Amino acid sequence: MNDLDQAKVNAFSEKMLDILNGSMLSLTIGIGYQTGLFEVMANLPPSTSEQIAVVAELKERYVREWLAAMVVGQIIDYDPTTNTYSLSAEHASVLTKVAGPNNMARLTLVIPFLASVQKAIVNHFHKGGGVSYSAYPDFMNLWAEINADRFDATITQKILPLIPDVVEKMRQGVDILDIGCGDGHVLNLMAKAFPNSRFTGYDFLENGINAAREKAQSLGLTNVNLEVQDLTTFNEPNKYALITAFDVIHDMAQPAKVLKLIADSLQPDGTFLMVDLAASSHLHENLDNPLGSWLYTTSCMHCMTVSLGQNGAGLGAMWGEQKALKMLNEAGFINVDIQQIPEDIFNNYYIAKT
Numbered sequence: 457m458n459d460l461d462q463a464k465v466n467a468f469s470e471k472m473l474d475i476l477n478g479s480m481l482s483l484t485i486g487i488g489y490q491t492g493l494f495e496v497m498a499n500l501p502p503s504t505s506e507q508i509a510v511v512a513e514l515k516e517r518y519v520r521e522w523l524a525a526m527v528v529g530q531i532i533d534y535d536p537t538t539n540t541y542s543l544s545a546e547h548a549s550v551l552t553k554v555a556g557p558n559n560m561a562r563l564t565l566v567i568p569f570l571a572s573v574q575k576a577i578v579n580h581f582h583k584g585g586g587v588s589y590s591a592y593p594d595f596m597n598l599w600a601e602i603n604a605d606r607f608d609a610t611i612t613q614k615i616l617p618l619i620p621d622v623v624e625k626m627r628q629g630v631d632i633l634d635i636g637c638g639d640g641h642v643l644n645l646m647a648k649a650f651p652n653s654r655f656t657g658y659d660f661l662e663n664g665i666n667a668a669r670e671k672a673q674s675l676g677l678t679n680v681n682l683e684v685q686d687l688t689t690f691n692e693p694n695k696y697a698l699i700t701a702f703d704v705i706h707d708m709a710q711p712a713k714v715l716k717l718i719a720d721s722l723q724p725d726g727t728f729l730m731v732d733l734a735a736s737s738h739l740h741e742n743l744d745n746p747l748g749s750w751l752y753t754t755s756c757m758h759c760m761t762v763s764l765g766q767n768g769a770g771l772g773a774m775w776g777e778q779k780a781l782k783m784l785n786e787a788g789f790i791n792v793d794i795q796q797i798p799e800d801i802f803n804n805y806y807i808a809k810t
């Protein structure tokens with residue numbers, strides 16, 4: 457112990473203090489999101505805790521304690537001479553709905569949702585296997601909500617135009633499959649935009665398919681077919697002009713098999729659009745990834761474990777570009793173009809053809 461570099465110990469202790477304070481703040485920021493306090497404060501001049509509580513329709517004592525955490529966390533400004541609190545326009549632009557899918561207050565909710573499976577994950581470190589999808593309803597709903605916001609603003613405007621020949625075909629009328637469609641949000645968006653085309657959505661979780669059907673019905677869509685289907689067993693050779701996978705492949709138990717089935721199910725000139733996390737397959741190349749710790753933790757506590765829970769490959773969310781390209785090639789995708797869009801800080805858009 458005498459040989460310790462004390463400066464290094466001190467620096468690391470400070471880093472750990474930052475982590476502990478930041479983790480606690482993420483919980484109170486999540487409360488600010490769920491109570492609507494950030495939205496309220498974004499529209500108020502500097503105000504007392506009583507004034508804020510009245511407008512937010514919340515109990516003042518709770519609001520005051522929350523404000524204190526926000527002030528010492530340097531998220532909200534405090535003027536002791538007037539006893540008033542204010543949220544700057546700059547901070548509001550990151551923490552309120554004006555930030556759209558990148559609202560960082562909403563992203564903090566991932567932390568308590570994943571924390572709810574922490575004990576189970578520790579257990580799986582010892583005995584192997586993994587947590588099942590059914591353990592995370594809140595996490596999956598939140599992620600679906602975030603994806604929905606992202607794709608509302610981008611699917612027809614930015615994402616599909618990355619593959620211009622497909623857009624033209626979709627206007628005329630073709631078959632499209634969305635695999636692991638979840639609650640069907642993006643599938644329904646596409647079906648509404650391209651009424652001449654026929655859209656199929658498969659997912660093995662019944663809740664998602666039921667929600668997707670309800671949405672399709674409420675939108676009056678007649679060109680959508682949604683089925684509970686395990687994607688390791690579907691078999692529809694040469695059927696689809698476009699197959700999409702939004703945030704799905706790295707979660708799967710048998711991704712190599714599913715990629716091969718996708719390649720077989722495309723028409724000869726069809727396209728596979730795989731939306732998956734932008735990362736390197738090499739750990740040392742992810743050191744500067746601004747979301748690195750966040751993504752590896754989400755992978756360990758969700759994406760990897762749900763796959764291992766089905767005796768799967770456990771690819772993990774950070775399988776990365778190199779491995780993705782290798783697996784796409786092995787499945788028969790010879791031409792793969794990787795694109796990104798500025799509205800999406802998480803994903804690569806792999807445009808793959810056989």
Ligand SMILES: C[S@@+](CC[C@H](N)C(=O)[O-])C[C@H]1O[C@@H](n2cnc3c(N)ncnc32)[C@H](O)[C@@H]1O
Nearest residue numbers: 600603636637638659660661685686687702704
């Ligand atoms: C992270 S969610 C993404 C959902 C949706 N695409 C979205 O963007 O919101 C992954 C989805 O893949 C589905 N999934 C995973 N493995 C599957 C399989 N073998 N067969 C069918 N669906 C599967 C899960 O049920 C889940 O709905």
